[in-house]
Amino acid sequence: MDQTTEQGNLLRNCVLFGRLLRALGVEITPTQILDLVESLKYIEIGNRQDFKNSARTVLISRQEHLALFDEAFDLFWQARAANELTDLDLGKLLRKRRKPQTQQVVYRAQQPQDADSEQDPEPKIERIYTYSNQELLRQKDFAQLDAHELSAVKRMMLKTVWNLEPRRTRRTVRAARGRQIDLRHTMRQNLRHGGEFLRLARRERKFKRRPIVVICDISGSMERYSRVLLQFIYVVTSRLDRVESFVFGTRLTRITRQLRTRNIDQALRDASATIVDWAGGTRIGESIRTFNYEWARRVLNQGAVVLIISDGWDRGDVDLLAREMDRLHRSCHQLIWLNPLLGDADYQPLVRGIQAAMPYIDDFLPVHNLASLEQLAALLAAQS
Amino acid sequence: MIDIAQLKTIDQVQTLLASCHYVCDRSLATTIFLALKLQRPLFLEGEAGVGKTEIAKVLALLLSRPLIRLQCYEGLDVNTAVYEWNYTQQMLQIRLLEAAGDVQIETARRELFSPQFLLKRPLLQALESVDGLAPVLLIDELDRADEEFEAFLLEVLSDFQITVPELGTIKATTPPIAIITSNRTREIHDALKRRCLYHWIDYPSFEKEYGIVLIKAPEAPEKLARQVVTFVQELRREDLYKLPGVAETLDWITALVALDQETLTEEIVNDTLGALLKYRDDIQQVQRSSMRPILERVQVMV
Numbered sequence: 001m002d003q004t005t006e007q008g009n010l011l012r013n014c015v016l017f018g019r020l021l022r023a024l025g026v027e028i029t030p031t032q033i034l035d036l037v038e039s040l041k042y043i044e045i046g047n048r049q050d051f052k053n054s055a056r057t058v059l060i061s062r063q064e065h066l067a068l069f070d071e072a073f074d075l076f077w078q079a080r081a082a083n084e085l086t087d088l089d090l091g092k093l094l095r096k097r098r099k100p101q102t103q104q105v106v107y108r109a110q111q112p113q114d115a116d117s118e119q120d121p122e123p124k125i126e127r128i129y130t131y132s133n134q135e136l137l138r139q140k141d142f143a144q145l146d147a148h149e150l151s152a153v154k155r156m157m158l159k160t161v162w163n164l165e166p167r168r169t170r171r172t173v174r175a176a177r178g179r180q181i182d183l184r185h186t187m188r189q190n191l192r193h194g195g196e197f198l199r200l201a202r203r204e205r206k207f208k209r210r211p212i213v214v215i216c217d218i219s220g221s222m223e224r225y226s227r228v229l230l231q232f233i234y235v236v237t238s239r240l241d242r243v244e245s246f247v248f249g250t251r252l253t254r255i256t257r258q259l260r261t262r263n264i265d266q267a268l269r270d271a272s273a274t275i276v277d278w279a280g281g282t283r284i285g286e287s288i289r290t291f292n293y294e295w296a297r298r299v300l301n302q303g304a305v306v307l308i309i310s311d312g313w314d315r316g317d318v319d320l321l322a323r324e325m326d327r328l329h330r331s332c333h334q335l336i337w338l339n340p341l342l343g344d345a346d347y348q349p350l351v352r353g354i355q356a357a358m359p360y361i362d363d364f365l366p367v368h369n370l371a372s373l374e375q376l377a378a379l380l381a382a383q384s
Numbered sequence: 385m386i387d388i389a390q391l392k393t394i395d396q397v398q399t400l401l402a403s404c405h406y407v408c409d410r411s412l413a414t415t416i417f418l419a420l421k422l423q424r425p426l427f428l429e430g431e432a433g434v435g436k437t438e439i440a441k442v443l444a445l446l447l448s449r450p451l452i453r454l455q456c457y458e459g460l461d462v463n464t465a466v467y468e469w470n471y472t473q474q475m476l477q478i479r480l481l482e483a484a485g486d487v488q489i490e491t492a493r494r495e496l497f498s499p500q501f502l503l504k505r506p507l508l509q510a511l512e513s514v515d516g517l518a519p520v521l522l523i524d525e526l527d528r529a530d531e532e533f534e535a536f537l538l539e540v541l542s543d544f545q546i547t548v549p550e551l552g553t554i555k556a557t558t559p560p561i562a563i564i565t566s567n568r569t570r571e572i573h574d575a576l577k578r579r580c581l582y583h584w585i586d587y588p589s590f591e592k593e594y595g596i597v598l599i600k601a602p603e604a605p606e607k608l609a610r611q612v613v614t615f616v617q618e619l620r621r622e623d624l625y626k627l628p629g630v631a632e633t634l635d636w637i638t639a640l641v642a643l644d645q646e647t648l649t650e651e652i653v654n655d656t657l658g659a660l661l662k663y664r665d666d667i668q669q670v671q672r673s674s675m676r677p678i679l680e681r682v683q684v685m686v
Contacts, residue, residue, distance in 0.1 A: 298571065
């Protein structure tokens with residue numbers, strides 16, 4: 001094989017490998033592919049380990065993609081060895097690594113295909129909600145909504161304004177009145193007075209919205225609420241920047257990325273597919289602990305507000321929950337517990353989980369209907 | 385002094401780093417080699433205390449270049465990172481001009497905003513080469529800075545040029561060897577990372593860590609060194625809030641040597657655990673449950 005075809009092959013293989021990684025969800029730019037080709041000039045291509053290291057350092061820029069990269073590289077190398085590259089079938093390669101997602105299938109089967117088929121025997125006429133209807137709907141418990149009301153509530157949810165009051169940052173901006181003097185601007189302005197300092201330009205600390213972290217319980221006891229609440233999390237995550245969202249049953253799953261999609265149905269579908277423990281048991285303590293250990297240092301910077309949505313039914317270790325709530329409370333600006341059961345006037349927070357967590361919560365609020373969500377929005381706007 | 389053009393193989397890089405007491409594995413050596421060859425910034429991520437900052441220092445030493453360090457923090461702005469005008473000097477100059485006669489606004493402006501009154505901060509300094517050699521630029525703990533600074537850095541790192549409105553654009557003749565570190569307390573934007581070569585530095589293996597201890601703490605008795613490294617390696621398997629890094633291992637062994645210890649005992653571990661673990665919960669957990677079994681294992685293994 002002469003040199004040009006060999007190089008052509010190499011380039012083709014790099015592009016193919018880039019495609020494989022993209023198919024696995026790693027974002028890769030054409031520049032990165034060119035960099036990879038460029039870097040091959042400097043290393044011995046025959047050395048597989050060096051080639052792998054080079055490809056990794058050029059193409060991967062996230063720690064969580066490292067394992068994926070190793071897997072993809074091995075797959076690719078096998079295909080190359082078996083001379084399958086010419087008709088490399090990405091779909092086939094991908095199927096090789098896909099694990100059975102039984103739980104998810106189980107969850108899908110539990111969901112009524114068309115939610116109104118069992119709850120709403122009335123003919124399917126799109127109802128138009130008048131003002132008073134809307135008012136009723138605002139107060140109605142999420143758990144008692146029928147399918148039509150549910151979609152109406154979803155639409156109304158989009159209208160809630162999340163105008164959160166910001167935190168003062170360490171960064172400054174020019175201001176008419178401020179504590180600091182903007183020397184640079186002062187100097188420039190006063191040159192026209194022949195260098196006499198007649199007016200002082202000033203700077204003021206900049207304000208920025210606090211990050212929000214939502215941690216939502218989707219275990220069995222929360223089932224009636226979890227779909228609506230997921231919707232609520234979507235609205236918050238997609239509308240505001242700097243929102244991180246997590247869900248948990250027996251373990252914690254991060255769904256921020258899935259919910260960033262513009263299309264709401266797509267986002268909710270993606271998020272549901274990620275979650276493996278729908279409607280199972282609850283281990284609040286363990287989940288909060290996972291959050292503290294793996295995520296807190298990464299997402300709780302700059303005075304974050306944490307919203308925990310749960311009814312507090314916990315089958316795990318209560319002491320652990322208390323300990324981890326304490327830690328969480330110390331590492332965020334404000335810790336708010338939202339409980340759908342609190343909507344019931346007779347409700348007493350007697351559940352063990354809630355009692356253990358109580359001392360570390362800044363606010364304990366209901367989250368059972370639209371009105372309560374609006375109340376939450378108002379609280380966040382006024383307090384932080 | 386080593387010329388980058390003379391570097392031909394990854395092995396060479398590895399040996400050179402070792403000669404400066406920096407132990408690194410082949411994948412990190414590959415990344416450094418490529419960063420030097422492709423003139424790309426190096427983005428190092430990893431837990432605290434695994435030797436990210438050290439790489440910049442060693443590279444500066446190896447290549448005999450000045451090291452320019454920019455420590456990031458929240459609120460870091462252009463005035464502290466790039467440049468600032470020397471206001472006191474400017475004011476003084478205005479008074480001098482006045483004393484000399486009438487002030488012409490246009491000339492005064494030109495004169496006051498000339499390079500003479502410019503205070504160069506790290507990023508601007510890094511664009512200047514001395515004797516044709518670009519410096520090593522260390523941007524340390526980028527995750528501590530806020531997003532605004534990250535966006536600014538993106539611009540600097542892609543073209544290695546900075547615009548000062550009063551002066552015009554300043555461009556580096558040779559790009560500096562840029563090294564960015566992050567402890568991952570927040571996610572750095574992908575756009576920035578994609579412009580760099582990325583490497584995740586993990587906690588070292590036993591052999592590597594033992595090698596580091598031998599080089600960095602040569603005064604430690606060999607048996608103690610083995611015990612300490614085994615202990616720390618075992619400790620990293622525990623479920624702790626903050627695992628000890630290599631820096632902590634070195635602190636600990638230095639402390640033990642200072643206390644004239646020849647071997648690890650339960651008592652001395654108890655007293656010096658604070659050199660390894662920095663959270664009260666972690667210390668309590670280790671003292672209560674895992675210390676004794678780990679020590680037993682250490683005694684069997686070493």
